[in-house]
Amino acid sequence: MIATLDTTNPDTFINYLTQPLAQEERVASDIVTPIEYLIAQINVGQITFSPTCIASAAHMSPTKLKSSISTEVWRTVALDALEKFRHFQPGWDGLDASPPEPLAIEAAETLCVFLTPFSHQRRPRVSLDAFGVPTFVISDGELYLHLTVEIVDGLPVLAWYAEYNGTEYFEDNVAFHNDGLPTELLQLLLA
Amino acid sequence: MGFEPIFGKHAIERCGLTLSFNQPLPDKAFGKLLADTTDRIGAEAGLTKTQRPTFGIKIDLKTQSVSQENVQPPATFSTPDDSIQMILMPEAIVWLTTNYIRWPPFINQFKTVADDILNTYLDALTPTSIRLEYWDRFIWSGTWEDMKPSELIRPDSQCHVPHALKAKREWHSHAGWFKYFDQPQTGIRRQLTNINIDAISATRKIDGVEKPSIGIYTMMQNEGTAETKVAIFEQLNELHFELLKLFEEVVTPNTADQIGLKTGVSK
Numbered sequence: 001m002i003a004t005l006d007t008t009n010p011d012t013f014i015n016y017l018t019q020p021l022a023q024e025e026r027v028a029s030d031i032v033t034p035i036e037y038l039i040a041q042i043n044v045g046q047i048t049f050s051p052t053c054i055a056s057a058a059h060m061s062p063t064k065l066k067s068s069i070s071t072e073v074w075r076t077v078a079l080d081a082l083e084k085f086r087h088f089q090p091g092w093d094g095l096d097a098s099p100p101e102p103l104a105i106e107a108a109e110t111l112c113v114f115l116t117p118f119s120h121q122r123r124p125r126v127s128l129d130a131f132g133v134p135t136f137v138i139s140d141g142e143l144y145l146h147l148t149v150e151i152v153d154g155l156p157v158l159a160w161y162a163e164y165n166g167t168e169y170f171e172d173n174v175a176f177h178n179d180g181l182p183t184e185l186l187q188l189l190l191a
Numbered sequence: 192m193g194f195e196p197i198f199g200k201h202a203i204e205r206c207g208l209t210l211s212f213n214q215p216l217p218d219k220a221f222g223k224l225l226a227d228t229t230d231r232i233g234a235e236a237g238l239t240k241t242q243r244p245t246f247g248i249k250i251d252l253k254t255q256s257v258s259q260e261n262v263q264p265p266a267t268f269s270t271p272d273d274s275i276q277m278i279l280m281p282e283a284i285v286w287l288t289t290n291y292i293r294w295p296p297f298i299n300q301f302k303t304v305a306d307d308i309l310n311t312y313l314d315a316l317t318p319t320s321i322r323l324e325y326w327d328r329f330i331w332s333g334t335w336e337d338m339k340p341s342e343l344i345r346p347d348s349q350c351h352v353p354h355a356l357k358a359k360r361e362w363h364s365h366a367g368w369f370k371y372f373d374q375p376q377t378g379i380r381r382q383l384t385n386i387n388i389d390a391i392s393a394t395r396k397i398d399g400v401e402k403p404s405i406g407i408y409t410m411m412q413n414e415g416t417a418e419t420k421v422a423i424f425e426q427l428n429e430l431h432f433e434l435l436k437l438f439e440e441v442v443t444p445n446t447a448d449q450i451g452l453k454t455g456v457s458k
Contacts, residue, residue: 109293180299
């Protein structure tokens with residue numbers, strides 16, 4: 001049996017977009033773009049870039065700004081989900097599911113860094129299967145991707161099955177080096 | 192009531208590193224570097240080049256005339272959401288992320304993406320400064336009246352102005368110093384440290400309520416020389432380690448636990 005706990009389904013994600021996290025953004029930014037503040041200003045037609053944020057934000061289109069905000073939201077939700085998975089005990093599904101290996105959760109957290117920058121549709125749902133394997137799934141109508149991260153001999157390895165434009169892609173035992181996504185996987189996400 | 196890291200488990204809004212060189216790359220070499228780099232890192236790392244208008248102004252003090260000067264514009268390569276940016280200038284490389292969770296993915300991704308780029312710079316130039324910066328932010332759940340900065344900042348820390356913690360509204364504490372090295376074999380002549388702490392208002396989007404927040408900027412910059420890539424990354428790893436220790440000197444032990452500072456979860 002495969003049981004998954006999915007806290008990043010599309011409905012949840014849209015809810016987070018319309019009702020931002022209980023996370024504050026500064027008004028007087030001297031350091032970084034107060035992205036949610038700018039989005040709010042754009043949405044009410046009052047976009048006024050303050051001098052302090054021009055340097056980092058003025059070159060961004062509204063579309064890109066919205067992409068940036070969903071980046072923060074997706075990453076926060078995904079990392080929260082993985083943090084919950086980290087503490088799962090044997091039998092967490094009420095049957096005989098395995099808990100995740102701490103190293104697998106850590107590798108999945110790192111994967112989140114590299115899976116974050118893509119379009120909203122290409123942000124995967126994060127789950128844990130009954131074998132305790134962190135899993136990322138995208139199904140946006142164009143691309144289907146099922147990506148897992150396991151620990152083999154103490155090192156993280158990736159496996160994925162994907163379908164894009166009627167073509168199937170499968171890779172197994174791909175070493176994950178903490179330095180970015182494998183090129184083949186990156187190309188699928190950028191397709 | 193208490194302070195919460197802006198991202199739940201960690202407080203890092205942004206992290207950046209900057210390598211500055213002793214002189215600019217010649218125009219032709221810089222142009223070739225950009226041409227060679229653009230397609231490669233687009234395919235290998237998903238970073239695409241964005242053009243920004245740049246102009247220079249030349250002021251002649253003798254004649255008091257002002258004229259426009261052609262300057263080589265920096266090239267910015269970024270992910271689709273701008274969460275990772277690499278800025279190439281003729282005399283510097285900047286790597287910035289707002290998508291930081293740990294040091295290894297941050298530095299390893301830079302190392303992979305910038306490998307060939309660094310070769311080009313190092314063939315012609317010598318790095319003269321290496322800088323690493325962190326921007327952290329914590330939100331106070333209460334009001335200005337009941338905010339207790341001492342729950343976030345160690346009162347006995349030597350890294351802030353002592354009476355700033357007693358202020359009832361916005362405050363800033365900026366500190367910095369140089370450390371000089373007597374061992375020339377390391378290549379580092381001196382090291383600049385900055386710790387800027389800013390308490391400012393923030394608006395909570397969910398209910399529009401303004402909340403106090405405290406941002407902590409920590410920066411270390413080595414000035415000197417680093418002749419090889421190995422030396423550059425050794426210095427960056429050392430700066431990261433030193434900044435960890437520095438941050439632990441700034442925040443309370445509870446805060447250090449909260450963000451996994453000791454276990455390496457966030458930093």
